[in-house]
Amino acid sequence: MSDPSDPRLDCTSPLRPANAVAAIITVDGAYLLQLRDSKRGIFFPAHWGCFGGACDPGESLEETLTRELREELRLELGAGAFRYFTRFDFDLSFAGLERIWRYFYEVALKRPQLDDLHLQEGSEMRLFSADELLLNAVPLTPYDAFALWFHINQGRLRA
Secondary structure, X not given: OOOOOOHHHOOOOOOOOOOEEEEEEXXXXXXXXXXXXXXXXXXXXXXEEOEEEEOOOOOOHHHHHHHHHHHHHOOOOOOOOOEEXXXXXXXXXXXXXXXXXXXXXXXXXXXXXXXXXXXXXXXXXEEEOHHHHHXXXXXXXXXXXXXXXXXXXXXXXXX
């Protein structure tokens, strides 16, 4: 029997889909991910995923990414510190909603920079090897899992 208090099983709390950005953060070949809070009303509670979040009105993609990483990790990114990777589009017309998108950017950090990061959102942050992610060793948000799979396998996708 399922546990009705487990937020991962919540099918009633309203969700608010929005355009968003996310950072594929790498550190010496490993991936820095955030364990999402275990609470109702958020997408994929208690799952690991990329840092990032929703765009505020009038905010550019780059401004959103910079703000989100500052808010979530106290990470200050300078110009040229990230690079566009890919974009996913989601057609939510089945729910009477508009299309939304999620942009993914690459952010490469050096190991000493980890000491300056302070988790401000989420339950935990951790480095994962590509193997751990490919073997589904941890529960990942599906859209981030797909982007990470593409990132890990990008060499296989080139002509």
